[in-house]
Amino acid sequence: xxxxxxxxxxxxxxxxTVDWFGRHGIVLGRAGSDREYAGTVQGIDNxxxxxxxxxEIPRELAAGRIQLGVTGTDLVREKLGNWQNQVKALAExxxxxxxxxxxxxxCWVDVDCLDDLDAAAAAFRVTHGIRLRIxxxxxxxTRDFLRDNGVADYQLVDSxxxxxxxxxxxxxxxxxxxxxxxxxxxxxxxxxxxxxxxxRSQATLYKSGSADLETEDRVTLxxxxxxxxx
Amino acid sequence: xxxxxxxxxxxxxxxxxxEQAGAQVVETPVLQPAEVLLDLYGEDIRARAYVxxxxxRGEQMLRPDFTVPVVQAHMxxxxxxxxxxxxGEVFRRQEEDATRANEYVQVGYELFERDAxxxxxxxxxxxxxxxxxxxxxxxxxxxxxxxxxxVDGLHTAERRRAALRRHIWRPRRFRALMDRYSGQAxxxxxxxxxxxxxxxxAQAGMRIGLRSDVEISNRINVLREDAAVDPxxxxxxxxxxxxxAVRETSDNALEHLRDIAVDMPAINGAVDxxxxxxxxxDGRGIDLTKLDFEASYGRTQMEYYDGxxxxxxxxxxxxxxxxxxxxxxxxxxxxxGQGHEIPAVGGVIRPGLILDLGGVK
Numbered sequence: 001x002x003x004x005x006x007x008x009x010x011x012x013x014x015x016x017t018v019d020w021f022g023r024h025g026i027v028l029g030r031a032g033s034d035r036e037y038a039g040t041v042q043g044i045d046n047x048x049x050x051x052x053x054x055x056e057i058p059r060e061l062a063a064g065r066i067q068l069g070v071t072g073t074d075l076v077r078e079k080l081g082n083w084q085n086q087v088k089a090l091a092e093x094x095x096x097x098x099x100x101x102x103x104x105x106x107c108w109v110d111v112d113c114l115d116d117l118d119a120a121a122a123a124f125r126v127t128h129g130i131r132l133r134i135x136x137x138x139x140x141x142t143r144d145f146l147r148d149n150g151v152a153d154y155q156l157v158d159s160x161x162x163x164x165x166x167x168x169x170x171x172x173x174x175x176x177x178x179x180x181x182x183x184x185x186x187x188x189x190x191x192x193x194x195x196x197x198x199x200r201s202q203a204t205l206y207k208s209g210s211a212d213l214e215t216e217d218r219v220t221l222x223x224x225x226x227x228x229x230x
Numbered sequence: 231x232x233x234x235x236x237x238x239x240x241x242x243x244x245x246x247x248x249e250q251a252g253a254q255v256v257e258t259p260v261l262q263p264a265e266v267l268l269d270l271y272g273e274d275i276r277a278r279a280y281v282x283x284x285x286x287r288g289e290q291m292l293r294p295d296f297t298v299p300v301v302q303a304h305m306x307x308x309x310x311x312x313x314x315x316x317x318g319e320v321f322r323r324q325e326e327d328a329t330r331a332n333e334y335v336q337v338g339y340e341l342f343e344r345d346a347x348x349x350x351x352x353x354x355x356x357x358x359x360x361x362x363x364x365x366x367x368x369x370x371x372x373x374x375x376x377x378x379x380x381v382d383g384l385h386t387a388e389r390r391r392a393a394l395r396r397h398i399w400r401p402r403r404f405r406a407l408m409d410r411y412s413g414q415a416x417x418x419x420x421x422x423x424x425x426x427x428x429x430x431x432a433q434a435g436m437r438i439g440l441r442s443d444v445e446i447s448n449r450i451n452v453l454r455e456d457a458a459v460d461p462x463x464x465x466x467x468x469x470x471x472x473x474x475a476v477r478e479t480s481d482n483a484l485e486h487l488r489d490i491a492v493d494m495p496a497i498n499g500a501v502d503x504x505x506x507x508x509x510x511x512d513g514r515g516i517d518l519t520k521l522d523f524e525a526s527y528g529r530t531q532m533e534y535y536d537g538x539x540x541x542x543x544x545x546x547x548x549x550x551x552x553x554x555x556x557x558x559x560x561x562x563x564x565x566x567g568q569g570h571e572i573p574a575v576g577g578v579i580r581p582g583l584i585l586d587l588g589g590v591k
Binding site: 081082105106107108109110112113115118119120122123124127128131139140143144146147148149150151152153154155156167168170172173189194 | 268269272273274276277324325326327328393396397400402403404406410418420421424430431433434435436437438439440441445446448449450453
C-alpha cells in the first residue's frame, strides 16, 4: 500500500501547494502531460499524489481514501458535519487566504450590519411577498452564521459561480461568498457588512481522521509528517 | 422482539390511549411540500429537515413533524371541536451529533377547540401526564404568552414592539434589540452618520437589485422616527428580566407573576389565563406545588408555540432528548389558515425513548 496525498488539480492553489511541499524536500509533479491528473512524488517512497478538485478533498479525507490533503478551511467546514471528528488540521499553509463574507448592494445606504439586514429582510418580505434571497454556495456556513446571529426572513439560493453577478441579474438581493481583496465585490457594486465576516479561510494541510493504516503505511506517514515539520 | 417492532407496538398502545381519550386517527403523507414549511419556519428548517425534489413538484421535505399536515387536514374538513391522534416516523437531519436519531416514531394528540383554552391545555397536559406516569419523569412547563403580553405592554413605538415580538424565539437578537431600544447599546456610527445626512440617497451610486429606492428611503424614514423615540425605561427592562427569570413551582410562579403584574398591568390578562389553566390542572389532579414553571421555557427550541408549553424529561438520563413535548400554537393555525384561526394545543411522545427507559410499568 502507500500513503495518498490529495492536492488541488489546478491553478494557483496547486502551484503554491507544490512549492510548499518542495520547500520541505518533497517534489510533487505530474506524471505525463500538463493535462494528466496522475502525479509523481519524489523525496520519499511509498507516497502517491492524487490530483483532485479542491471541493472533493474534504470528502475523500473523511472517507479515508486519502490520508493527507490540502484544501481551504471554508470547504472543510462547509462540507463536513462535525469536521473536527473527521479530519485534523495539521498546518495552515499561509496562502489561498480568503474571507467568506456577507455582502449587499452599495446602494443600500441604510444597511451596514446584520441588524440592518434583518430589518431590511422583514420589510422586503412584506413588500415583495418573498423572503430576501441570499446567493451562495456555502449553504451550511451561511445558515449557521445567520441563525447564530438571529437573522430571519431570508432564503438561500444556490449559486455555484459568478455569485457577485446575481444581485444585478435580480436572482438574489445579497450574497455570501469568498473574497480575498474585495475588488470583485466592489466592481459588482456590492459592499461587505461590517459584522458580516462568516469565516476566515486559507489553504490548510489536513490529515484524515478515519484512516486505519497498516504498519508500513503508518511508518511512511510518520516519516512524511516529520519532513513536513507538522 | 426486534427494536423496531417493539417501538411500533408501543406506538400503537399510546395511540390507542389517545383514541380512548376521544381522538380520531389521522394519517398524513411522509413527503410535505417544502414551500409551506420554509414559509413557516424560515431557512433554519433546512438544517433540521431532509429536502428532496423532483422535476414536477419541486422541493419536498420528509416530514420533520406532524403538526403542519394535521393542521392542514383539519382546516380542510374538520368539525369543531376536534381531537386527533397519529403515530408515525418523522425525520430530522443531524449534522452535529451523530448519536442523535435522524428517524424516529412520534405519537401525537392534537386538540382544536375555540372556547375553553384553559380546559383544553389541562386536558392535553394531564393526558400526557397520565400516559407517562410510572416513568418517573420531570415535567417542565412554561407560557410564552406572558412574555408576549409584556412586550405588547411596553411603553414604546409600535414598530419596536413588533420587532421584539418577531424575535421572541431568538433570545440573542431579542436581547440585542432590548439593549438598543433601552439605550444600553451604543448606536452604530454608520447609523449616526446616515441619519446626519440631508440626502442619503445622493451617494447611493449605481442602483442594482430588486429592492427599490422607495424601500430604502422608507427604511431611512423609519430609522429617523426610531431615533426620535424615547428609550424603553430601566423599570420596564427590569420587569422583562424579572419575568424571564421566573422559575419555580407553579403555585409560587403564579404569585410571583401577580406581583410583577402590579407594576406591569399589561400582563394581567396573560396571568389570568395562567391562573385559569392552573385551576383546570388542579381540577384534574395535578399537584401544582410539584409542577415546575419557567417563564422562558420553550423560547429556543419551540418556535410557534405561543402560549402554554410543556416537556417531560428523564432526570436520570440527561443524554436523552425530552420524552414528550407540546404546547399551544394558535399563531401557526392563523398563518396556515390565511386569516382563519383555530386555537390548538397538542403534543407528541417518542415511544422509542419510553422503551429506552424500560417502558411504562
